[in-house]
Amino acid sequence: MAQTSSSSTRIPRRRSTDAPKTLPSQPEPEVSRALQKVLDGYFPEARADVRALLEDPTLRPTSGLTVEEARQHTTEALSKVLKTGMPYGAFRADQGGTGDTGGTLSGIEMLGHTDLSLMVKSGVQWGLFGGAVSNLGTERHGELVRDLIELRALGCFAMTERGHGSDVQSLETTAHYDPETEEFILNSPTASSEKWFLGNAARDGRWAAVFCQLYTPGQEESHGVHCIVARIRNDDGSPVDGVAIGDHGTKGGLLGVDNGTLMFDHYRVPRENLLNRFADVSATGEYSSDIDSPNARFFTMLGALVRGRVTVGAAAGAATRTALTIGTKYAHLRRQFAPDDSLPEKKLIEHRQHRIRLLPRIARSYGLQFATNLLIKRIHDLEAEGLDRANLTPEQARNLREMEAHAAALKVANTAHATDAIQEMREATGGAGYMAENLLTILKEDSDVFTTFEGDNVVMLQLVTKELLGGFAREVQSFSNLEMVRFGLDNFSGILRRRTGADAVVQNLLDALTDADESSLFDPASQMQLLIERENRLLKSLARRLRPARKLPVDEAVKLVDKVQDHMISCAWAHIDRMILEAFFEAESTLTDERSQEVLEQVRDVFFLSVVCDNAGWFLEQSLLTGTRTKGARAGLADLVDSLGPWSEVLVDAFGVPSTMLDIPMMEPYDAMTPKAKANPAS
């Protein structure tokens, strides 16, 4: 495992006159290796194992398959993933696993480089279904855990319902306990309660982890959402009596994942099928839980499943890096447009506008991967501690909640970046990018739903901001934004800078700032300060806008909270950008050779200046920057993409994308072309 540096002395300060130097026009391939080492993060062995697996050309996605062929292909590929041993890391040693959380998360992320259907199928099986049984269940579910790890028991994660996507507290599926037979009766009371979009349901799943409202005899109200495992198919693949299974058929992508639906008709399962880590029902029907509040219990359960959110973001990041690698390599190969009849056509990368399409996106991918690496390390370390989630210390609780917000933020940031950057690479490669054989459209189609998976991005962003406002007691946690008004603002007495895992490096940078410093857009400490200031101002003004709502009647308060939704979303983005910048510094501090440091510094500058340019209006409105400086940011960004242009292939090589993804028709060099076909070739 790589070391986290404890000092930032190697991140040089810059003055305002220190515009970045232009890099040598001849790139140095060894810089790729140094950068890849940092990008590969804290679990390089797991990455290397999966990277080796992905050199298998049969694991490359294929277009033109029927739905059944695609599903068959993915199910077979799942066994190959198991053979690497990677999935065992997601489970504790007492469950037959290895407890290498970080390794498994990094390994699942790596699958995203090639085939997102395989990544999702893996995520559903080992992450969501497996995660539910292993983290919400107890010893009595041990055999099922061992079976699901080794693919003897394929299962669905039956949370989402037709009427309830991101709002899972409102689920309608019911489980009533019947003490006579010691069974739960699973039922789908309405059309909107149909379980919906479930991977592994339409074809392969034998089991489902069913999220449902739990009722015990004599209790009018639900004890809240709980999870019960249930057989859904017999060994021969036919549905069991009491369960109706549907098939979503063709989707916008991810054809290899067999998404389907489930409906329960008073379907009885044994009492022991309740995943009883956080709550249980006795044989006679007594409900018990160590966690009093249904809300807190529910969020404790969700928290135990945070890894799904992490891998969705991380794998979207990997898919993006593949697309950027294809787009960048094509830009170094393809020539188009002679500036003049007397001159040869230029390579795409030699057009400034093309560099502007590529480099800020490459830079953002760098930052996102650094931030995701820190998140995965953080989860790994937390899990390694052996948390008892029902009985957390206040420090653990805070750390966990912070990490969950961190995961939500990076899920949004990675998936939104995927949607933008993969689309841009499709367009930047013209007609070639539209041919399925060149894989960009497959990456686009498959990644498209990642903004929706594991919570819609717009909902997730609001969740991040609620956590940032910080005043929540655990028991009032909820998806409702109104809670902010009721509970959030009493304790709000200033902004607490949330930890991102890069704390020591960042603190050193900030400590080095003095009043005498003139701020420079190229100075790391000034950069840090500017993004912190943005986040703080946005949060403070949000709190100011919300405060009056506390004295309003509910319907008025609801209206006010609705009006601040866009403000909440801006806060979350400001937080995300700050988090990425911090991750850059952490990564830079681990580099040892000067050239690599110089290159990565420019990549970070590109990221930072892009943030400034994209938000120039806000910085100007706030008088945090003058027009001269925002113009300077634009000019600086242009200079940097010129400097990094020749290095862009080195930058994407460091992503370490499996070579099968680059062995595509559009990468074949074709005949050198004459500048213009004016000379009379022999006919």
Add this chain to the structure above:
Amino acid sequence: MAQTSSSSTRIPRRRSTDAPKTLPSQPEPEVSRALQKVLDGYFPEARADVRALLEDPTLRPTSGLTVEEARQHTTEALSKVLKTGMPYGAFRADQGGTGDTGGTLSGIEMLGHTDLSLMVKSGVQWGLFGGAVSNLGTERHGELVRDLIELRALGCFAMTERGHGSDVQSLETTAHYDPETEEFILNSPTASSEKWFLGNAARDGRWAAVFCQLYTPGQEESHGVHCIVARIRNDDGSPVDGVAIGDHGTKGGLLGVDNGTLMFDHYRVPRENLLNRFADVSATGEYSSDIDSPNARFFTMLGALVRGRVTVGAAAGAATRTALTIGTKYAHLRRQFAPDDSLPEKKLIEHRQHRIRLLPRIARSYGLQFATNLLIKRIHDLEAEGLDRANLTPEQARNLREMEAHAAALKVANTAHATDAIQEMREATGGAGYMAENLLTILKEDSDVFTTFEGDNVVMLQLVTKELLGGFAREVQSFSNLEMVRFGLDNFSGILRRRTGADAVVQNLLDALTDADESSLFDPASQMQLLIERENRLLKSLARRLRPARKLPVDEAVKLVDKVQDHMISCAWAHIDRMILEAFFEAESTLTDERSQEVLEQVRDVFFLSVVCDNAGWFLEQSLLTGTRTKGARAGLADLVDSLGPWSEVLVDAFGVPSTMLDIPMMEPYDAMTPKAKANPAS
């Protein structure tokens, strides 16, 4: 044909204190009909005919077909389109057509509402292949024109080559004239000269209109790019000797279009196959043309094909309106997230953030359709004049060039908006939007390549700006940006406001402005003035940056021109936004009832304020707006989406999307849901 108003008296001025009123919360369906009348533009009968055709449910796109099934389906549907008679409008009466250019363009646009494969196949056959033969050919090609109209001769438009996409002047395919046999010898001399991405090539095409460098005996240099028709398949569908045909297979969408490749191996075709409207070769091999400069000749030919660019933009617009209609209607149906346990879940449209996702995009679609209607009318009127393109008056030449830039601008604006808005609707409808049966992913996949079709958007934007700079003589027209430096700046002595077809209305607005007026972001005249000022400032500063290049050596000048690419692109967008605003005013001036005027005024305000918000940084840098005003723009936009929220379904109903596209599973109402499943339902 609807009348263009000659007065703007009905567009009321607004003071800065006149923030828009909130519309009644109960929308009025008759407003839809009034708005649809304006949206349907100047050729409503053609629209109505195609709209009736599209109620045929077999013309709705289907997912899950094999490539062959999809192609078969589209080819059959083409015959149904022919039966409406719409394609005849693309051809002159002396060619067997009806000369109703505007009707055909509007009709092809309408196909975009449902199936872009059918639109593209129609566009390839009647627009591109048909357009090439009818507009570049002469009487001797009359029989072929009649055959191609009635689908007896299916053909490809063989322009693009593997090595040359948007840069068609650099094509490499050669045609050498052989006076011995009175034949042209077509040849593909290099791998990069392979004809590429051609619709109708892989399966159906019997003919191709081949763009190639023309050589005559004794001439070392090519006469430039010309077009020759050639048989590519025998009647039984086998390739003719001398032509090799390839198949692109699966693409990112448009599966119904049989894109393929062509290579010529010294393939001989009769001399008469040269499309000889603008140039000819005599039996003995003498080349002649009324247009001296090869560049001018080439751009004259391209100009005759401008309709392809128009329909690509227009159809992308129609597809976008379908997606926005689906997304908006779903937002009025779907409930998600109760603000509080005591309250029912809200409809998506009742969340402010959701309104912000929908309404600015709906507003832009309104503006784009108004602008596209004006463009189609302009082309129709020009063609109705019966232009002799080889001998244009200076006024005609200017008018034509301006119209071509207009078409390029709207191609970019419509296709970029399609990519953005269809994607947003997919995300805003969550998992439902990802199911192919709900059609959004099909619209997304099929429309995706429209940003590349008919010239990559980044290239087109630069072309628009070059035309705006205005100093070009026709003979120096070129795709090279360097020409701007050489020829463009001598004559550049101020900005000429280009006509967009809304001139009278706009002039009245501007005439009404006095120095005493306080400017208001809600006042039409101030809005107009601000967008004109933006366009002018950007163009003037671009010209200033380019001027020094005239004295530089070529390689230095090339570098300078490369550095202004992003500036050129900003100019083009400023022009596009201004053009859309003008089209809004034109449309508003034709409305007669007050409520519809009031609604459309708010839609225009949403468009305008979105432009201000999206470019706030620039307006602030330029001191054209203060921070107080850009904040005011954001607040005003928020108020407007609140006001228009309940009306959003009325707004999309006015798009008149064929009902088959809304007859999809996600539009089925499902059981009303309980606020929370807390009450104990009978088990």
